[in-house]
Amino acid sequence: MNFTISVNLNNTLNFTEWRTNGSLDYDKRSSMAVLAQAASLAVIMFSSIFGNILILLAIYINRHLREITSVFIANLACADLLLSLIGMPFTLASSITYNWIFGEHVCRFHGMANGIFCFASMLSLAAVSFERFVAITKPLKYRLIMTQKTVTIMIVYVWFQSIFCALLPVFGWSRYTYVRNESMCTGDWPSDIPYVLFLFALNFFFPLIIMSYCYYHIFKTAIDHSKRIKTATECIGVLDKIEQRQKPKDNELESNVREEDIAKEMTKEEDLAQNKSTKKEHDFAQVKSIEIEINTSQENKRQRTEKKYKQDKKAAKTLLLVMGTFLFCWFPHVLGMTCLLFPSCPWPDEFFATTTWLAMMNSGCNPIIYGLLNRRFRQSFKKLIFCGKLGRRIENAES
Numbered sequence: 001m002n003f004t005i006s007v008n009l010n011n012t013l014n015f016t017e018w019r020t021n022g023s024l025d026y027d028k029r030s031s032m033a034v035l036a037q038a039a040s041l042a043v044i045m046f047s048s049i050f051g052n053i054l055i056l057l058a059i060y061i062n063r064h065l066r067e068i069t070s071v072f073i074a075n076l077a078c079a080d081l082l083l084s085l086i087g088m089p090f091t092l093a094s095s096i097t098y099n100w101i102f103g104e105h106v107c108r109f110h111g112m113a114n115g116i117f118c119f120a121s122m123l124s125l126a127a128v129s130f131e132r133f134v135a136i137t138k139p140l141k142y143r144l145i146m147t148q149k150t151v152t153i154m155i156v157y158v159w160f161q162s163i164f165c166a167l168l169p170v171f172g173w174s175r176y177t178y179v180r181n182e183s184m185c186t187g188d189w190p191s192d193i194p195y196v197l198f199l200f201a202l203n204f205f206f207p208l209i210i211m212s213y214c215y216y217h218i219f220k221t222a223i224d225h226s227k228r229i230k231t232a233t234e235c236i237g238v239l240d241k242i243e244q245r246q247k248p249k250d251n252e253l254e255s256n257v258r259e260e261d262i263a264k265e266m267t268k269e270e271d272l273a274q275n276k277s278t279k280k281e282h283d284f285a286q287v288k289s290i291e292i293e294i295n296t297s298q299e300n301k302r303q304r305t306e307k308k309y310k311q312d313k314k315a316a317k318t319l320l321l322v323m324g325t326f327l328f329c330w331f332p333h334v335l336g337m338t339c340l341l342f343p344s345c346p347w348p349d350e351f352f353a354t355t356t357w358l359a360m361m362n363s364g365c366n367p368i369i370y371g372l373l374n375r376r377f378r379q380s381f382k383k384l385i386f387c388g389k390l391g392r393r394i395e396n397a398e399s
Contacts, residue, residue: 051367058380080363083117111176115166126207329362
């Protein structure tokens with residue numbers, strides 16, 4: 001339900017404003033509640049700014065991080081950083097004043113900026129998942145699929161879709177308005193349900209489906225590699241046992257051969273016996289050399305397989321954590337937006353404030369995830385934070 005009001009408090013605004021309970025009552029929150037909301041959003045905002053700047057600086061200073069994966073991670077960090085710098089400060093101020101004090105035009109800009117950067121963040125998460133999916137499930141075709149052209153097209157598409165969806169209310173499909181219980185300007189959900197469903201499908205469920213598909217196949221690949229390693233380890237164990245059993249027989253045979261050689265050497269000339277002995281030693285050395293090469297080759301193959309499995313397992317864990325964080329942060333907000341489609345939505349303002357804060361918290365979680373699970377990012381973070389010799393000491397101690 002829409003209510004038109006005229007506000008003339010501190011030269012504020014004259015435009016449409018709505019709430020879930022259909023009323024425009026005054027702020028009934030206690031001072032502690034206001035302080036808690038503002039403090040929590042301030043922590044989210046500053047941690048997101050700090051963490052995403054660290055991500056970008058780490059990629060810049062560490063040449064080992066300048067790979068295709070890092071292109072998508074940097075794109076994700078840019079979207080989250082811009083949301084923290086442009087979108088969150090207005091939301092923080094509105095959560096304190098319980099009103100929009102920046103004017104109608106700024107409200108439209110704020111709503112559009114929130115849309116662009118939130119959509120880009122969600123789509124970038126899907127792009128990271130797809131890149132890891134190709135790297136792990138199709139390693140031999142990775143360079144053919146993930147070319148510079150492909151990466152550029154994916155990045156351009158992420159921002160094109162984000163800007164396109166965010167501009168729709170500016171050109172007449174729905175509109176941007178201040179939502180008091182979310183302390184932000186966003187789409188007027190009840191006024192245009194098809195627009196809301198369009199946003200849900202394209203910017204939430206679409207990246208969610210991509211991440212789910214990619215994670216399922218990455219996890220499946222990790223399990224297959226685990227089974228192969230187990231089978232290979234069992235085969236190597238069987239070969240070792242056979243070799244150990246064969247050694248006594250080889251030693252006995254070698255001893256018999258040596259006794260016969262000694263007997264023959266006693267009846268032959270000394271130079272001929274020495275030549276035969278030398279030839280036997282040479283042949284024996286060649287056999288041993290081939291045996292060592294075979295064992296070394298098997299061991300190297302096993303180590304490469306184990307290393308690949310560990311990498312796949314770590315990627316699966318990272319993707320699982322990223323996807324779980326995405327759902328934890330955004331799914332409650334989507335539920336709240338769905339509730340707002342109905343005029344009789346019974347949920348209190350505190351619920352919407354909490355879900356909005358959770359959605360914004362996702363921008364600060366991604367640097368933490370990569371910092372905890374990626375050793376190269378972790379080392380670069382420590383260099384940047386502690387600087388100089390102290391950072392190198394910590395890195396050496398960890399390695």
